[in-house]
Amino acid sequence: MDFVRHAIRAIGVCAIKFENAKEESVALLLDLIDSKINYVVQEAIIVTKDIIRTYPNQFEYTIPTLCSALSSLDQPEAKAALIWVVGEYAARIENTTALIENFCETYMDEPDSVQLQLLTSAVKAFLQHKVASTQGVVQRVLQKASTSENPDVRDRAFIYWRLLSSDSAYVSDVVL
Numbered sequence: 001m002d003f004v005r006h007a008i009r010a011i012g013v014c015a016i017k018f019e020n021a022k023e024e025s026v027a028l029l030l031d032l033i034d035s036k037i038n039y040v041v042q043e044a045i046i047v048t049k050d051i052i053r054t055y056p057n058q059f060e061y062t063i064p065t066l067c068s069a070l071s072s073l074d075q076p077e078a079k080a081a082l083i084w085v086v087g088e089y090a091a092r093i094e095n096t097t098a099l100i101e102n103f104c105e106t107y108m109d110e111p112d113s114v115q116l117q118l119l120t121s122a123v124k125a126f127l128q129h130k131v132a133s134t135q136g137v138v139q140r141v142l143q144k145a146s147t148s149e150n151p152d153v154r155d156r157a158f159i160y161w162r163l164l165s166s167d168s169a170y171v172s173d174v175v176l
Helices: 002-017 019-034 038-054 060-068 076-088 096-104 112-129 132-145 151-165 171-175
Strands: none
Touching: 002 019, 002 038, 019 038, 019 060, 038 060, 038 076, 060 076, 076 096, 076 112, 096 112, 096 132, 112 132, 112 151, 112 171, 132 151, 151 171
């Protein structure tokens, strides 16, 4: 398994370091995600997120494939990677609210890295959609995060709550 993980990470390194290899690398990663082998899928999602961050708005077509693997994720880094994609591209994902709600149920059981990413993604989804369903989700996440035992999670929740409570036109500039 370690060899496979290192090989998948190497695909991502090639895509990031060699721009002419990015298309083939992403196609290969999508094939790996379609393999449905749990540890392969999770590693491929992590690497794909890194490529998407490096080349913003170039690989949006990968989002449905990434989101379809949601139910198989159990590794914190993979969950956080997928949640980042959902928050970053919330305006382009039809079921953003449902995807974030999947993690709301187990929010307090998730590792800190997943909690922090879910908090940020919920706020980003709300700012991009501004509909009642995303408002309800962001309120639930903020409520849960504000009672977290981790001071980093709790403080970030309070900061977001304060930002969203203000009438400032700059909230989107700060968060997005």
